[in-house]
Amino acid sequence: GAGVSQSPSNKVTEKGKDVELRCDPISGHTALYWYRQSLGQGLEFLIYFQGNSAPDKSGLPSDRFSAERTGGSVSTLTIQRTQQEDSAVYLCASSLALWNTEAFFGQGTRLTVV
């Protein structure tokens, strides 16, 4: 695709429900990143993928969070048993390679847990 695509763009969910966020990176980009940003705050790193592999999962806030990437392309971030503190904008980015290359961001998924 022309750019990084994320869906849904907005998600309102009830506390305790599971949600799945999707990221479609730029075609050919091997690296993919997930961040989240709370209102007025900086970007919090969650996880990155090199191909389908996620070498470092220590950025995930809790074991309710998981992510996968298949076929070196689409990635999903799943949050189980959502809590109000999970409310944030979840941003996905992709780049040609892990290092020394520009990362392009999607427009994000705004998650609101009520």
Add this chain to the structure above:
Amino acid sequence: RKEVEQDPGPFNVPEGATVAFNCTYSNSASQSFFWYRQDCRKEPKLLMSVYSSGNEDGRFTAQLNRASQYISLLIRDSKLSDSATYLCVVNPGGSQGNLIFGKGTKLSVKP
């Protein structure tokens, strides 16, 4: 010491002013450096990469001082459209593939 540290601002400057942002990073082995720009309620976008020799793109100049672990961004002749949050970004390299973002410096350019 935080991994990437920036002055949060806000910097309020008149049009035409020159403004400088600074950023320090903690990992001396960091490989690559960038400045991103984020407009309100939008995603971050690359402004420029930062090279060891320093680089310039129009009104924007970026500098890197590896010895001091310090990165700077200079904006000359500020425009109203420069109003945004400027994010310092560091790639640690090695076994770490993530991009580490500073919390950003907010710039507001006034008429």
